[in-house]
Amino acid sequence: MQKEQKINSTENIEIQLLFEGIFLKYGYDFRDYGKAHAKRRILHRLGLSDLKTISDLQSKVLHDESFFQLFLQDLSINTTEMFRDPDFFKEIREGVIPILKTYPFFKAWHAGCSTGEEVYSLAILLYEEELLSRAQLYATDFNHIALAKAKDAIYPIGNLKEYTRNYIKAGGKSSFANYYNARYDSAIIDKSLKKNIVFSDHNLVTDSVFGEMHMVMCRNTLIYFSKELQDRVIKLFYDSLIPGGFLCLGSKESLTFSVHRELFEPFNQKLKIFRKKY
């Protein structure tokens, strides 16, 4: 048992060194990510490789950039869907959009946009509420492969049934089929929805603010960060928002444990929509 304890702590040391090395060499900073999840991903990659220890993996990551790129995909979880949590999107439509409508023009930042399904959901909502032409949407992620897919906006047709169900539950006003073209086994999102979206590479840990946002949406990304890193990123969102701007988090995320909770007021606590205080 004594021995087992030691083995575990060696692994933790190796993980720390691995992330230190990645930061120094490639600039990606995973040092403050949640430890249990990071360790699972690392051991997963180790299991798939013929490497024996995390130290071996560190050596390979530092010497072989293509291996690093592969490993980067392990560390970035891209699970997403359109109109995920339909109640949330319903509240955006019925609660938030009427307030956004009072601005002649508005900007929204979608941080951790993954392969884009969420930002297109938002674009559809805005279109139906006749607000898309007045909106500038920024969709960012640090994962280039996910971002490229987001720009392409081509999704497996098999997913569309669920997305359609979500769309209807979220109060969709039209037929969901109007928003995509089916080609063989793919659904291509209609070009008109992309017009007001700028996709770009942005790392929430190491890059800086996006100014004057009316809304920041960052869902299911903060869960991968330590509490300290969450606090830093929430401050980044605070600094990016105008007073009264909206911060939207994932359904299991909250500001309850954040040192910055006093800077925001709940708009819809249950659906994790907050406003920056005036």
Add this chain to the structure above:
Amino acid sequence: MKLNSLKYGAVVIGTSAGGLDALSEVLPNLRKEFPIPIIVVLHISPSSDSYLTEYLNNMCELLVKEATEKEVLEPGVVYFAPPDYHLLIEEDGSLSLSNCEKINYSRPSIDVLFETASWSFGEKLIGIVMTGANWDGSAGLKTIKENGGFAICENPQTAAVPRMPESAIDLAKPDLVLELNEIGPYLNRLI
């Protein structure tokens, strides 16, 4: 993880088909002021609401709640993984969530909870696998045993669905196989 003077620091439970009934039999038996936390993965549909924890909370002496990310484990509280998220335990005794891919066709997955709990609690962990129709939890229970923890399985012969405890017994060689109604009283005595 902050180690108290008790022999065990946490109990983790995994179950699937038939699991709600099984938990309704086990959890209410646990005594008031049970001195360590209990963390549960029950396979449920991604769109389930909070009915389940409310239902169990009404039957139990202990507080039963859905786990919140970053909250710190408290003694005498039963935490459930939320639908569609994996639940992980950090070494500082706090909880994390993840929506990474399904493991054993499951999210939440029992293996994810058991494995991370074992990293944090080592030999101070008790793992329990009960009724269910797949093999999620077997590998996790094996990890718990390898790290010196204590493993219990429900008796497959009398379980609502035998597959899950059967598979865990095969792979992990648990310390004990118990009937459902024996699990609560056993934990009360052990801890």
